[in-house]
Amino acid sequence: MADGFPLPSRRVPWALAVLALVGGLLLNLLAPRPYMGLPLLAAAGLVAGAMLSFRAAAVVAGTACAVTLALDLHHGRPADATYVDLAVVGLIGALALVVNRLLARQVGELARARGVAEAVQLAVxxxxxxxxxxxxxxxxxxxxxxxxxxxxxxxxxxxxxxxxxxxxxxxxxxxxxxxxxxxxxxxxxxxxxxxxxxxxxxxxxxxxxxxxxxxxxxxxxxxxxxxxxxxxxxxxxxxxxxxxxxxxxxxxxxxxxxxxxxxxxxxxxxxxxxxxxxxxxxxxxxxxxxxxxxxxxxxxxxxxxxxxxxxxxxxxxxxxxxxxxxxxxxxxxxxxxxxxxxxxxxxxxxxxxxxxxxxxxxx
Missing domain, CATH: 3.60.40.10 (PPM-type phosphatase domain)
Incomplete structure (x- = not known):
């Protein structure tokens, strides 16, 4: 899906995903308590799933889970809270990967439909x-x-x-x-x-x-x-x-x-x-x-x-x-x-x- 993007268009979703990861990390480290950057870390996976290739989206979602775990350990959060944070970020990342596959399938079907339409035009x-x-x-x-x-x-x-x-x-x-x-x-x-x-x-x-x-x-x-x-x-x-x-x-x-x-x-x-x-x-x-x-x-x-x-x-x-x-x-x-x-x-x-x-x- 995203492999068909021209290079400038591919840079934009990558920049958004990285920005969400870095923003979530900084908010977790620097923002006043009890605010946490968990929503931004989860959003990184969503951005990647909707706009990047499946492999790239999986890398971003995995990175978001790793950053969440590292931050919870750094702050000394209880184990049950850490499990909840990982479950939230991981579940959203998994849903983003499902969305990525669905979008890729739709893009493929659209490409096939356009190919058929082009063949019809050449025939007509x-x-x-x-x-x-x-x-x-x-x-x-x-x-x-x-x-x-x-x-x-x-x-x-x-x-x-x-x-x-x-x-x-x-x-x-x-x-x-x-x-x-x-x-x-x-x-x-x-x-x-x-x-x-x-x-x-x-x-x-x-x-x-x-x-x-x-x-x-x-x-x-x-x-x-x-x-x-x-x-x-x-x-x-x-x-x-x-x-x-x-x-x-x-x-x-x-x-x-x-x-x-x-x-x-x-x-x-x-x-x-x-x-x-x-x-x-x-x-x-x-x-x-x-x-x-x-x-x-x-x-x-x-x-x-x-x-x-x-x-x-x-x-x-x-x-x-x-x-x-x-x-x-x-x-x-x-x-x-x-x-x-x-x-x-x-x-x-x-x-x-x-x-x-x-x-x-x-x-």
Missing amino acids: LPDPPTAVGPLAVAASYTAAQTEARIGGDLYAVQDTPFGPRLLIGDVRGKGLQAIAAVAVAIGAFRQEAEYAPTLPELARRLDEALAREAARAGGPTSDEDFTTALLAEVSADGAAVRLLNRGHPAPYLVHGGEVVRLDARVPRLPLGMGLGPAGQDPGEADTVALPPGASLLLVTDGVTEARNAGGTFYDPCRSSRLRGAPYAAPGPLVADLVADVGRWTGDGHQDDMAILAVTRRAV
């Missing part, structure tokens, strides 16, 4: 390929809570007969239902991206898949149970990108030291709104040029809604770190964006943050 949200067609690819997923390993953000990249297709999205539901929706969205994208002839048709099929999953789940729904999504399709030569935005934060074109936001010409509703056929019109895709060396940057609202101490939202277009930087590959772009958002928020992410970047490789 695998790392994208580093290259697809004319594009180099990089991605990043940052959880709002360090204990978390999986959330509602998603991304996927796939080479198809229609050119490389990209998906980034954000499931707005909560709990296991949101994770299930992530799995359904990515699974449907991987299946339908191979066959849907256009991005609007692909969006319609994703909408239907999410609607079927919601109906199959049969749980209560709310106005917040939907999925924002951005679909992109790059031409075979990489010169053009078609974009279809379903209620998601706009992507960015990074090229020549500039960061340009690519807003949709017509705003569209997210997927899974449950509006029936009238609400399933995906609209037409927008087309933008992707020059050689240019990068398309797709993000979730963990980036665009990140706030600094003054409550101001982060804007990649105004980032001095991103602007002016010649990005020949998507990896440094993603790394710089993650670092810049961390600087903006003071490393206090308010939401999960998914980033997907592709760069048209220069011929």
Whole structure:
């Protein structure tokens, strides 16, 4: 348990345990009668049991018993009083060791649970390929809570007969239902991206898949149970990108030291709104040029809604770190964006943050 503490954290409980031992010793020797330092000696074992390894806690508890015995002999206390003092300090030390074992077991179970969650994330949200067609690819997923390993953000990249297709999205539901929706969205994208002839048709099929999953789940729904999504399709030569935005934060074109936001010409509703056929019109895709060396940057609202101490939202277009930087590959772009958002928020992410970047490789 405590063996996993970084060194500065391990010094603190050791200092507290030693301070309790020394304080108990000095109080027994110097404090006016009838006050004794027995509570501090017993507290040393408790501190060690809760914060140190089992072996270290046993050493501290044994030392506390030895100090108690030595002090009672020094003061000439009666044998029955000495037995009582040893019983009190020893019993508390033994309980501290039991607590130590229980805490170690819980830490182990938590580590196993986190390992399972990490495996689930890799299964549901695998790392994208580093290259697809004319594009180099990089991605990043940052959880709002360090204990978390999986959330509602998603991304996927796939080479198809229609050119490389990209998906980034954000499931707005909560709990296991949101994770299930992530799995359904990515699974449907991987299946339908191979066959849907256009991005609007692909969006319609994703909408239907999410609607079927919601109906199959049969749980209560709310106005917040939907999925924002951005679909992109790059031409075979990489010169053009078609974009279809379903209620998601706009992507960015990074090229020549500039960061340009690519807003949709017509705003569209997210997927899974449950509006029936009238609400399933995906609209037409927008087309933008992707020059050689240019990068398309797709993000979730963990980036665009990140706030600094003054409550101001982060804007990649105004980032001095991103602007002016010649990005020949998507990896440094993603790394710089993650670092810049961390600087903006003071490393206090308010939401999960998914980033997907592709760069048209220069011929």
